[in-house]
Structures are given as structure tokens and as C-alpha cells.
Amino acid sequence: MPVSLPPRSAIVLYGTETGTAQDLAAEIARYLERGGHFALVDVLPLDSVSFKLLASYGLTVFVVATTGQGEFPSNARKFWTSLLRKKLGPTTLGGVRFAMVGLGSSSYPRFNWAARKLAKRVKMLGAQQVGEACECDELADGSTERAFEDWxxxxxxxxxxMWPPQEAEEAAPGLPHRDQHDGEISKWILQRADETDSQLPNAHPADSFEATLESNDRVTPASHWQDVRFLRLSTSSSVDYQPGDSLAIHPENMAADVDHLLSLMDWHPVADIPVMLIPNPAYDKPRSPLLTSHLDITAIPRRSFFSQLARFTTNEMQKERLLEFANPEFLDEYYDYATRPRxxxxxxxxxxxxVKLPWREPPA
Known part of the structure; x- marks a missing residue:
């Protein structure tokens, strides 16, 4: 049975392996809420919901990446499989309106295969598509974000x-207005932890071991768009493995970089406070392992990152510059500043x- 939601509600569902689809999903949610089109916009991974829930929302937006040879991302496969049941008929998703954003690379034969299959299937089950589908190609001019902004x-x-803007009070009587950054539903809650708690995990899995990088050689030509590497690792003792086994590498941020971040954000007063992520604990003091092993502070920031940073500065010149990097009209400047120089x-x-990021989000 559909759940009870405000009259104007939307849900943005994403399937991702690298986080790009999740980032675009959050941007769509902010766009829908900021425009006053919907009183409630939820953002969730596909596998966290049942297709039966879609009937409760006025609009569903799918943001789905294609991985491998036309496969769904790992957090979308259960949802996709649930749509393949033989007992489902042409009216199963009757009344559901959806939009589709697909992410992929035309270097693969089955370009955007997952998004295309999903759109075709939900139409077969009675859903109606809103507008044209967006197909982002990371090899095209302007890459994924250019295609997304054009769509x-x-x-x-x-x-x-279809959904003209309404005043917040009219759109959702009795519901508190939510600021745009509240649209995304977080799976994790950061809270203080008891250092004596025996359930708190270590920074690394119990079966992990240290290895030394002996060589790092590129195996694709320098002119090729893919940078594929052959890594040679050595260990202090022998490691048993079988053909087909996979190896997970747990990188760590350098201690100097972590200390620099603590200084930039004025986090030293709270640096020794133990924290954990609920419900899947990820605890330790900021230098080990939360900032060291779990948060990638050396990643290339996405455009949405700059718009969020702009909220935490009182310097008008820097705020203006941050918002320029987040503005799709200045996409080339973003690429020149962030993406190309990495x-x-x-x-x-x-x-x-x-910019000073607070340890906790201040109340709206």
C-alpha cells in the first residue's frame, strides 16, 4: 500500500559505483525543492526501496550509471531484479511518473544500457515518462556534467x-519547511562514541596486511584516455590466494594532510573526541580512522561541493568565486580549476x- 506523504512529493533514486550518480541525484533534489515544485524530495539508493513505494510520489527521478558490460551498479541490482517478476502486469506502475538520467561511457558497446533497460521496463509496467531521457557520456565534449546541465x-x-511552484505553506500544510540541504536522507548519523565500547572496529579489517609498493607502471599508451596501471606489491610474509581472488587496497591520508585540515577548519578542539557512524560503526579519533581512512580529502571535488562550501564563508569575494565554480554557465572554469589539474x-x-566547516550542521 502507498505510504502517506504530502500532496506534492518526489523521490530521486540513484544507482552508482563511483558516487557520480548520487551527486547528480542530490543536485536534482535541491533543484526540485529550491524551485518550490515539491514540498518533500527524498533521495535514496535504488535498492533501499520497493517499486511499490513509487505510487506514493508525484514524481520519481532515476539516476542510474551503467557498469561493466551493461550491468546495473551493485546498489541497484535488487531493485532491477524485483521488476522482472513474471506476475507483474502492464498496470503495476500505473499512475507513476518518472524521469531518467543515465550515466555511461560510449567506449563500451552497451552504452547507458542500465538506464535504457530500466526506462523500458517501467514503461512496460505502466509508468509514464516526463520529458526526454538524459544520457551522459563521459567521453563526450564537456563530459557528464555538460550533458546533465543541457538536460x-x-x-x-x-x-x-506539471507542478507549478507553490508557497511552502500551501504545498504541505502542517509540515515544517525544510531547507534545501535537508532534502537528502542520510543513511548515517555521526555521534560521539564511548572509547570503552568493545564493538568499535579497528581502522582496518582483521585479515588485512601491510604491503610495499615496488612499482607502478602504466600499461596503456599515454595517448589513450584510460590510465590502466600494473602495480607490483611486496609483503613481509607469503600470502595465500587463488586465481580469481580480488585484493582491496585501503589507502590512508597522510598525517600532515590531516593535521592541515584540522587547522584549516579549527577542528583541533574536537580532534580527540571519539566519534562513530550509526548504524554501521566507523569510529575513531579524527586522525584514525575517520579522516585518515574513511573521508577522502584528496579527491577532486564535484561542482556541488563548491556550492556547499559557499554557505560556510563570510568572505564575499571567495563566496562569489565558489558559486561561479558551481554555476553551469562557468563549467569550463570549474574544469580548469578542479578537474584538469586534479x-x-x-x-x-x-x-x-x-571557509570554516562546522563540526555539526547549524540549525536552519
Whole structure:
């Protein structure tokens, strides 16, 4: 049975392996809430919901990446499998309106296969598509984000036509207004932890071992767009393995980088407070392992990261510059600043030194 939701509610469902689809899903949610089209916008991975829930929302937006040879991401396969039941008929998703965003690479024969299969299947089950599908190709000019921004305008026009903006009070009587950054439902809650708790995990799995990188050689030509590497590792003792076994590498941020981040954010007063993520505990003091092993502060920031940073600076010049990087009209500047030179999150925070991220989100 459909659950009870405000009259104007939307849900953005994503399937991702690298996080790009999740980032775009959050951007769509902010767009829908900011425009006043919906009183409630939920953002969830596909496998966390049942297809029966879609009837409770006025609009469903799928953001799905294709992995491997036309496969669904690991957090979307259960949802996809549930749609293949033989007992489902052409009215199963009757009344459901959906939009589709697909992410892939045209270097693979089955380009955007997962999104195309999903769109075809939900239509067979009675769902109606809103606007044209967005097919992002990471090899095309402007990459994924250019295609996404080109699609967002026409999609917004369709949403405007079907769901004209309403005042918050009219759209959801009795519901508190939610700020745009509250649209995404977080699976984790950060809270203080008891250092004596025996359930707290160590930084690394029990069966992990240390290895030394002996060589790191590129095996694809320098002119090829893919940078494939052959790594040679050595260990102090022999390691038993079988053909087909996989090896997971747990990198760590350098201690100096972690200390620099603590200084930039004025987090030293709380650096020794033990924390854990609920319900899947990920605990330790900031240098080990939360900031050391779990949060990648050397990653290249996405555009949405800059718009979030702009909320935490009082320097108007730096705020304006951050918002420019987040603006799709200045996409080339974002690429020149962040993507092409592979500038890290830590390096961005070093340059925009007026940004101070609070340890906890302040109340709206």
C-alpha cells in the first residue's frame, strides 16, 4: 500500500559505483525543492526501496550509471531484479511518473544500457515518462556534467508545467519547511562514541596486511584516455590466494594532510573526541580512522561541493568565486580549476581559507 506523504512529493533514486550518480541525484533534489515544485524530495539508493513505494510520489527521478558490460551498479541490482517478476502486469506502475538520467561511457558497446533497460521496463509496467531521457557520456565534449546541465533546463520546464511552484505553506500544510540541504536522507548519523565500547572496529579489517609498493607502471599508451596501471606489491610474509581472488587496497591520508585540515577548519578542539557512524560503526579519533581512512580529502571535488562550501564563508569575494565554480554557465572554469589539474578537496580548502566547516550542521 502507498505510504502517506504530502500532496506534492518526489523521490530521486540513484544507482552508482563511483558516487557520480548520487551527486547528480542530490543536485536534482535541491533543484526540485529550491524551485518550490515539491514540498518533500527524498533521495535514496535504488535498492533501499520497493517499486511499490513509487505510487506514493508525484514524481520519481532515476539516476542510474551503467557498469561493466551493461550491468546495473551493485546498489541497484535488487531493485532491477524485483521488476522482472513474471506476475507483474502492464498496470503495476500505473499512475507513476518518472524521469531518467543515465550515466555511461560510449567506449563500451552497451552504452547507458542500465538506464535504457530500466526506462523500458517501467514503461512496460505502466509508468509514464516526463520529458526526454538524459544520457551522459563521459567521453563526450564537456563530459557528464555538460550533458546533465543541457538536460536539466528542458526537464525543469516540464516540471514547471506539471507542478507549478507553490508557497511552502500551501504545498504541505502542517509540515515544517525544510531547507534545501535537508532534502537528502542520510543513511548515517555521526555521534560521539564511548572509547570503552568493545564493538568499535579497528581502522582496518582483521585479515588485512601491510604491503610495499615496488612499482607502478602504466600499461596503456599515454595517448589513450584510460590510465590502466600494473602495480607490483611486496609483503613481509607469503600470502595465500587463488586465481580469481580480488585484493582491496585501503589507502590512508597522510598525517600532515590531516593535521592541515584540522587547522584549516579549527577542528583541533574536537580532534580527540571519539566519534562513530550509526548504524554501521566507523569510529575513531579524527586522525584514525575517520579522516585518515574513511573521508577522502584528496579527491577532486564535484561542482556541488563548491556550492556547499559557499554557505560556510563570510568572505564575499571567495563566496562569489565558489558559486561561479558551481554555476553551469562557468563549467569550463570549474574544469580548469578542479578537474584538469586534479585539484583536491584539501587544496581547495587551503586556497579558500575563509571557509570554516562546522563540526555539526547549524540549525536552519
Amino acid at each position: 536539466l533546463g528542458p526537464f525543469g520546464n516540464e516540471v514547471l508545467r 585539484r583536491s578537496i584539501l587544496e581547495v580548502l587551503q586556497e579558500f581559507d575563509s
